[in-house]
Each structure stands twice: as C-alpha cells, then as structure tokens.
Amino acid sequence: MNGVYDDERLAGVYESGNEMPDDALSAWTRLIGSFASRTAPAIVEVGSGTGMFCSAMARWLDASTVLGVEPSTPMLTQARRRNPHPAVHYVTGTAEALPTRDGLFDLALLSRVVHHLPDRPRAARELARVLRPGGVAVVRTTFRDALDALVYDYWPRLRDLDERRFPSRDQVVRDFTGAGFTVHTVTSFAQPVTPSLGAYHARMTARPQSKFTRLTPAEFAHGLRCLAADARNEPPNRPAPATERYDVAVFTAPRAAPDAPTASGAPRRT
Numbered sequence: 001m002n003g004v005y006d007d008e009r010l011a012g013v014y015e016s017g018n019e020m021p022d023d024a025l026s027a028w029t030r031l032i033g034s035f036a037s038r039t040a041p042a043i044v045e046v047g048s049g050t051g052m053f054c055s056a057m058a059r060w061l062d063a064s065t066v067l068g069v070e071p072s073t074p075m076l077t078q079a080r081r082r083n084p085h086p087a088v089h090y091v092t093g094t095a096e097a098l099p100t101r102d103g104l105f106d107l108a109l110l111s112r113v114v115h116h117l118p119d120r121p122r123a124a125r126e127l128a129r130v131l132r133p134g135g136v137a138v139v140r141t142t143f144r145d146a147l148d149a150l151v152y153d154y155w156p157r158l159r160d161l162d163e164r165r166f167p168s169r170d171q172v173v174r175d176f177t178g179a180g181f182t183v184h185t186v187t188s189f190a191q192p193v194t195p196s197l198g199a200y201h202a203r204m205t206a207r208p209q210s211k212f213t214r215l216t217p218a219e220f221a222h223g224l225r226c227l228a229a230d231a232r233n234e235p236p237n238r239p240a241p242a243t244e245r246y247d248v249a250v251f252t253a254p255r256a257a258p259d260a261p262t263a264s265g266a267p268r269r270t
C-alpha cells in the first residue's frame with residue numbers, strides 16, 4: 001500500500017544515503033528528546049524507515065521503550081538488520097491506524113514523514129489517541145514555505161515537485177490543532193550530513209531519496225554531473241560540510257481526546 005518505499009533498492013540504499021555523523025545524529029536526538037517532559041520516555045516513531053532515529057533515541061534518550069511504526073516491509077527489514085536495540089520494537093503500521101493502545105507514549109516523532117501521509121488529520125487524531133495527555137508530537141520536516149534543501153541546487157525541478165507534495169506550516173498546525181493538540185513551539189535546526197561536497201556527491205549517486213524517482217534518468221544524470229563538477233572544485237584542504245536544515249514543529253497532546261472518529265470508526269475517549 002505504501003508505494004515508493006516498497007522498493008527493495010531504495011530501502012537498501014536509504015540508510016547509507018541519509019545517515020549523519022554521530023555528533024549530528026546525537027544533536028538531533030537530544031533536541032527531539034528535550035521536548036519530552038519525562039526522563040526515560042516511552043516513544044513512538046511513526047514512519048520509522050530504517051530505524052536510524054529509533055536506535056538513536058534508545059541510546060541517547062535512555063528511552064524506556066521505542067516503537068517504530070512503518071508500513072514498508074523492505075524498510076522494516078533494513079531497520080531490524082541495521083538498527084536493532086533491546087528497547088526498540090519495529091512493527092508494521094501506518095500513521096492513520098497506529099497499531100498500539102491509547103495513552104501509552106510520552107513522545108511521538110514524525111521525521112520526514114508528513115508529506116507522505118494520505119490523511120494528515122486522521123494521523124493527528126491517532127497521535128492524540130496514543131500519546132498520554134500532555135505528551136508531545138515532534139514533526140521534523142521542511143515546510144512548503146521554506147524549501148531549501150541542497151538537492152534543489154542540482155535538481156531544481158525537485159523544488160517544484162516538492163512544492164506540490166509538502167504541506168505548509170499552517171496546514172500542519174491546522175491538522176494537529178484540529179485533533180486537539182496545542183502548539184508548543186515551531187523552530188528550525190541544521191546539522192552537517194556529510195563532511196564535504198565530495199562525500200555528498202558520493203552518496204547522491206545511489207539516489208537514496210524517494211524524490212529522485214520523480215526525475216527522468218537524464219535529469220538525474222545532469223544534476224549529478226553539476227554536483228560532481230562543484231565537488232571537484234572544492235579545495236581539498238578546506239572541504240565544506242553539506243548541511244541539512246529541517247523545520248521542527250512540536251505539539252502538546254490534548255488533556256482529553258476530542259470526540260473525533262477514530263481508526264475503528266467509533267468515537268473514543270481516554
């Protein structure tokens with residue numbers, strides 16, 4: 001049902017094409033964890049992919065449990081292989097029908113996922129259901145209003161495509177507040193993903209993001225040549241780290257769940 005991430009090839013190259021140096025991953029993880037109001041939080045990551053954040057949150061946030069919910073079988077296989085941890089459990093599921101009981105979690109993470117969701121309002125209601133009252137949902141994304149990824153410098157058509165795919169800040173805020181959440185904070189944070197443009201070029205050769213499936217082979221090859229040329233011009237003694245910035249929207253779960261239809265179709269109160 002998930003489409004592009006059911007592709008074994010993409011799942012196989014996703015982690016190596018999107019991983020971060022340990023200090024950058026640790027900085028992201030600690031930022032995400034800073035919004036939890038409890039130590040040793042119970043965490044659900046929705047759209048957990050290859051589990052990079054699940055194992056990082058188990059390690060650096062001392063999470064009591066981390067549930068990684070992911071619809072793609074190839075991504076789940078990679079997660080279990082690459083990012084196992086005793087506190088982490090990976091399960092099949094979608095944001096719109098989370099396979100877990102009400103009120104169990106202190107923190108929910110949606111990293112680079114909201115633009116994939118077919119029904120964000122329903123996903124927000126599910127998050128309100130599975131978070132304990134006062135728990136937080138952390139959305140890590142790039143809002144349509146602020147698309148600024150390095151890939152757009154080399155594949156400008158991706159920006160046009162992403163302008164159609166990514167929700168705006170206002171849309172996400174509306175979806176979550178419509179499910180009873182309140183806005184805790186909206187901020188943005190950047191970290192290096194590779195130590196140099198050359199290393200960034202090397203990882204892009206594997207087309208490690210789903211957005212590349214939207215380009216023709218000729219478009220992809222042209223952008224890659226431009227990136228290779230810039231990487232060759234990089235002074236070897238002064239490499240520039242490639243950095244990625246994301247918007248981070250944090251929402252506090254309602255004290256009492258609203259009377260909205262749930263995944264099962266029946267109104268539910270916690």
Ligand SMILES: C[S@@+](CC[C@H](N)C(=O)[O-])C[C@H]1O[C@@H](n2cnc3c(N)ncnc32)[C@H](O)[C@@H]1O
Pocket residue numbers: 002005018046047048049050051052053069070071072075093094095096110111112113116117118
């Ligand atoms: C770009 S990856 C992000 C993976 C991981 N969260 C990260 O930051 O590296 C997007 C993930 O969302 C998953 N996904 C797609 N549709 C989904 C849905 N309806 N519910 C939950 N996850 C979904 C995909 O299968 C994919 O693994």
